Amino acid sequence: MNPPDISQSEWSVMEALWERSPQTASETTKSLRQTMGWAENTVRTLLTRLVEKGAIITAENASGTRTFSPAVKREDCVLAEGQSFMQRIFRGAAKPLLVHFASNVKLTPDEVRELKKLLDQNTCK
Amino acid sequence: MNPPDISQSEWSVMEALWERSPQTASETTKSLRQTMGWAENTVRTLLTRLVEKGAIITAENASGTRTFSPAVKREDCVLAEGQSFMQRIFRGAAKPLLVHFASNVKLTPDEVRELKKLLDQNTCK
DNA sequence: AACTTTTCACTACAGATGTAGTGAAATTAC
DNA sequence: GTAATTTCACTACATCTGTAGTGAAAAGTT
Numbered sequence: 405m406n407p408p409d410i411s412q413s414e415w416s417v418m419e420a421l422w423e424r425s426p427q428t429a430s431e432t433t434k435s436l437r438q439t440m441g442w443a444e445n446t447v448r449t450l451l452t453r454l455v456e457k458g459a460i461i462t463a464e465n466a467s468g469t470r471t472f473s474p475a476v477k478r479e480d481c482v483l484a485e486g487q488s489f490m491q492r493i494f495r496g497a498a499k500p501l502l503v504h505f506a507s508n509v510k511l512t513p514d515e516v517r518e519l520k521k522l523l524d525q526n527t528c529k
Numbered sequence: 530m531n532p533p534d535i536s537q538s539e540w541s542v543m544e545a546l547w548e549r550s551p552q553t554a555s556e557t558t559k560s561l562r563q564t565m566g567w568a569e570n571t572v573r574t575l576l577t578r579l580v581e582k583g584a585i586i587t588a589e590n591a592s593g594t595r596t597f598s599p600a601v602k603r604e605d606c607v608l609a610e611g612q613s614f615m616q617r618i619f620r621g622a623a624k625p626l627l628v629h630f631a632s633n634v635k636l637t638p639d640e641v642r643e644l645k646k647l648l649d650q651n652t653c654k
Numbered sequence: 655a656a657c658t659t660t661t662c663a664c665t666a667c668a669g670a671t672g673t674a675g676t677g678a679a680a681t682t683a684c
Numbered sequence: 685g686t687a688a689t690t691t692c693a694c695t696a697c698a699t700c701t702g703t704a705g706t707g708a709a710a711a712g713t714t
Binding site: 655656657658659660661662663664665666667668669670671672673674675676677678679680681682683684 | 687688689690691693695696698700701702704706707709710712713714
Binding site for chain 2: 412415482483485486489490492493498499501502503504505506507508509510511515516518519520522523524525526
């Protein structure tokens with residue numbers, strides 16, 4: 405099963421859960437209220453929608469409160485988002501995408517070294 | 530002025546106009562009806578919305594029919610989309626993004642060579 | 655048990671998006 | 685100049701998103 409579409413706001417919730425799970429709604433709320441400035445119910449709505457989408461699953465903790473955990477792996481979602489982005493903006497072509505980012509972002513020499521090594525491995529695969 | 534938000538469907542229209550402009554609505558329609566399977570009015574609606582957003586501007590051709598042309602450069606829009614994507618999925622960090630794509634796409638040895646050269650230039654900048 | 659706080663199911667509501675349809679006005683073709 | 689075709693302004697309408705509010709039920713507190 406492919407990861408479902410996850411909207412921008414929903415993505416923030418997923419990040420919170422990928423970082424630590426399971427979490428109760430109030431726990432998730434607590435961290436996101438800070439970073440996002442969201443009301444309690446906003447987070448709850450997003451959690452509900454993510455459950456509907458099948459992106460997270462619920463369980464109960466010892467005290468009987470519902471908890472939430474990711475049902476999809478971050479890596480899979482990143483892959484899906486990346487592919488959709490590449491499709492939309494670069495018509496699915498990998499090279500222009502990499503050219504774009506390689507020319508438009510700042511990297512340290514170390515990062516450059518590491519990326520070049522990765523590219524070499526890509527060739528071999 | 531920054532490029533406005535351009536939705537996925539709208540992006541297809543922009544691509545048509547970036548490729549050739551000015552175009553009348555029916556010209557744009559003709560090409561997109563093929564590739565996208567859209568009804569005439571769908572394209573017209575998207576054109577209207579893009580005008581409202583300031584992404585394209587109108588003029589008239591010799592026969593008095595309205596024509597459409599991009600008001601924003603493709604490169605600028607790609608930059609904006611790229612940054613928004615990087616922000617959303619990689620919290621704005623360039624390296625993880627490049628690592629992700631470098632490890633998850635297929636490249637020819639030639640492309641790898643070219644990208645490595647680009648990376649070197651990045652360092653120097 | 656009564657009060658307080660939490661949890662949660664429902665509801666709300668505006669703006670964006672995808673995807674057209676209607677019907678009048680303008681142009682083109684005879 | 686009448687018919688056919690094109691253009692275009694409006695309207696439509698379901699879904700998704702962002703961002704909550706209400707109010708009842710459950711749980712915790714004293």
